[in-house]
Amino acid sequence: MILVNGQQASTVDVLDRGLAYGDGVFRTLRVQDGVPLWWRDHYAKLAADCAALLLACPDEAGLHAEVCRAAEAGEAVVKIVLTRGSGARGYAFPDAQSTSRIVARAPLPAYASAGAPDAITARWCTLRLARQPHLAGIKHLNRLENVLARAEWTDPAIVEGLLRDDLGAVIGGVMSNLAIMSDGNLFTPDLAECGVAGVARTRLLRGAARLGIPIHIGRLLPDAILAADEVMICNSVMGLRRVARLDDVTWPSAGWTASLNTVLYEDVD
Amino acid sequence: MILVNGQQASTVDVLDRGLAYGDGVFRTLRVQDGVPLWWRDHYAKLAADCAALLLACPDEAGLHAEVCRAAEAGEAVVKIVLTRGSGARGYAFPDAQSTSRIVARAPLPAYASAGAPDAITARWCTLRLARQPHLAGIKHLNRLENVLARAEWTDPAIVEGLLRDDLGAVIGGVMSNLAIMSDGNLFTPDLAECGVAGVARTRLLRGAARLGIPIHIGRLLPDAILAADEVMICNSVMGLRRVARLDDVTWPSAGWTASLNTVLYEDVD
Numbered sequence: 001m002i003l004v005n006g007q008q009a010s011t012v013d014v015l016d017r018g019l020a021y022g023d024g025v026f027r028t029l030r031v032q033d034g035v036p037l038w039w040r041d042h043y044a045k046l047a048a049d050c051a052a053l054l055l056a057c058p059d060e061a062g063l064h065a066e067v068c069r070a071a072e073a074g075e076a077v078v079k080i081v082l083t084r085g086s087g088a089r090g091y092a093f094p095d096a097q098s099t100s101r102i103v104a105r106a107p108l109p110a111y112a113s114a115g116a117p118d119a120i121t122a123r124w125c126t127l128r129l130a131r132q133p134h135l136a137g138i139k140h141l142n143r144l145e146n147v148l149a150r151a152e153w154t155d156p157a158i159v160e161g162l163l164r165d166d167l168g169a170v171i172g173g174v175m176s177n178l179a180i181m182s183d184g185n186l187f188t189p190d191l192a193e194c195g196v197a198g199v200a201r202t203r204l205l206r207g208a209a210r211l212g213i214p215i216h217i218g219r220l221l222p223d224a225i226l227a228a229d230e231v232m233i234c235n236s237v238m239g240l241r242r243v244a245r246l247d248d249v250t251w252p253s254a255g256w257t258a259s260l261n262t263v264l265y266e267d268v269d
Numbered sequence: 270m271i272l273v274n275g276q277q278a279s280t281v282d283v284l285d286r287g288l289a290y291g292d293g294v295f296r297t298l299r300v301q302d303g304v305p306l307w308w309r310d311h312y313a314k315l316a317a318d319c320a321a322l323l324l325a326c327p328d329e330a331g332l333h334a335e336v337c338r339a340a341e342a343g344e345a346v347v348k349i350v351l352t353r354g355s356g357a358r359g360y361a362f363p364d365a366q367s368t369s370r371i372v373a374r375a376p377l378p379a380y381a382s383a384g385a386p387d388a389i390t391a392r393w394c395t396l397r398l399a400r401q402p403h404l405a406g407i408k409h410l411n412r413l414e415n416v417l418a419r420a421e422w423t424d425p426a427i428v429e430g431l432l433r434d435d436l437g438a439v440i441g442g443v444m445s446n447l448a449i450m451s452d453g454n455l456f457t458p459d460l461a462e463c464g465v466a467g468v469a470r471t472r473l474l475r476g477a478a479r480l481g482i483p484i485h486i487g488r489l490l491p492d493a494i495l496a497a498d499e500v501m502i503c504n505s506v507m508g509l510r511r512v513a514r515l516d517d518v519t520w521p522s523a524g525w526t527a528s529l530n531t532v533l534y535e536d537v538d
Contacts, residue, residue, distance in 0.1 A: 009283065010282065011282060012280060014373065017416075019281065019285065019352075020410070020412075021411075021412035021413065022291030022410055022411050023416050026289075053413070089346065089378070090378065090419075090444070091412065091415045092419050093416075093419075093420055102283055104283065104284070106358045127403055129401075130401035131400075132398075132399035135414070141289070141291055141413075142290075142291050142412070142413045143289075143290035143411070144290065144409055145401065145403070145404070146290065147353075147362075148322070150359075150361050151362055166400065194399075
């Protein structure tokens with residue numbers, strides 16, 4: 001089911017600023033037995049991303065009801081897109097802004113289905129992310145870098161591509177965040193200048209803290225990835241997955257991903 | 270009139286990748302007496318931008334017919350948006366790509382109407398553009414930087430904001446390209462790392478060459494702007510305008526803008 005501003009629909013206004021400029025944000029949630037997982041974190045992130053773009057965020061209860069309605073039943077993904085609504089031509093905000101809401105159910109992708117392996121193959125992308133502190137961390141609709149990076153490979157055995165910024169620091173995957181374990185410590189890239197700070201990453205850091213694992217958020221170079229005991233990627237659809245292969249480099253399991261994936265799904269607040 | 274894939278419509282598919290990721294390009298043309306100006310240059314730029322994004326560009330004759338139909342009569346602006354069409358969720362290109370075409374007429378903005386002054390007021394924006402060589406120069410749909418920069422001011426007397434990159438080089442206006450005249454030479458920013466290389470800029474450089482003006486495309490720092498004999502901005506809707514004021518700095522006319530604006534409209538090929 002697809003809801004546009006609360007009504008079942010399959011189209012949006014051609015003058016929507018989400019289409020014109022990518023002027024909006026989005027979220028992708030996993031649905032289990034018709035229930036959207038991690039809702040509180042998703043809504044908090046949506047509200048923060050809206051605030052960063054000076055966009056009015058819909059109220060939580062109303063949006064939750066729409067997500068539950070679109071989720072229907074069973075296993076699925078629900079995508080929420082919020083845009084600055086329709087407006088006259090030109091970059092200036094419309095005089096009367098009204099946030100548009102698109103809530104759409106989609107099937108669970110193969111890489112996140114029940115039978116998918118818990119360890120994946122990744123590659124290095126050649127495209128380097130631009131550093132833009134005003135947009136870093138936000139899951140906004142300007143995703144051409146991700147589209148071009150994802151177009152670098154077609155081999156279905158490769159689940160994810162790892163991205164660096166123009167200075168060579170590792171930022172994350174095309175559709176996921178990255179973390180590594182080294183000597184019992186968790187390291188994950190700082191996302192102050194580029195990348196998306198996803199909800200699964202937030203929950204991973206929270207869960208690792210509960211397990212007493214020291215956490216380091218900072219600049220990570222490719223050498224640190226290659227030297228890690230375990231490399232992991234995460235997003236809200238697949239949870240946490242171990243990277244078993246990165247181009248020609250392989251890792252055996254060091255046992256961290258399974259335990260961290262468990263705490264990812266714990267709601268203890 | 271708005272045409273979506275050749276049909277009169279006011280909506281697009283909610284799953285269009287232009288909305289999901291800003292996965293597409295656009296053009297804004299001026300229409301005079303129902304005729305789209307500078308069509309050959311606009312189509313050439315559209316084809317180049319599509320190629321840069323690995324997007325199939327519609328054939329020229331068919332698109333021209335749609336633009337003329339949407340243009341109707343009189344003075345107007347026509348915007349062309351091309352997207353990678355609809356697709357399943359996920360950054361990967363759809364298996365069967367089909368470029369979507371949106372051709373929409375809009376009224377001429379006040380700053381470009383017949384009565385608008387030929388000299389304008391501009392300001393410096395604080396937002397710095399990120400440098401991304403893979404997207405630089407392309408008029409793609411990822412325009413959140415422009416949206417946020419345009420949101421820095423509301424004073425209707427200010428027509429344009431000037432943008433620098435993160436290293437301090439001047440790149441252009443939020444909706445225009447920039448050129449300056451100094452000692453009889455024309456200088457305009459190199460756009461290899463960010464900015465949009467617009468059709469008016471291309472025509473300005475061609476016209477200046479015809480006038481025998483030496484042209485320099487390179488790195489321009491704010492000091493060079495402030496020391497210029499004449500500062501100019503251009504786009505396809507307003508043509509060339511002189512910047513008479515930039516925050517607290519003012520310039521009298523040095524006479525260049527009027528003659529250069531004339532050659533901008535000459536088709537001599």
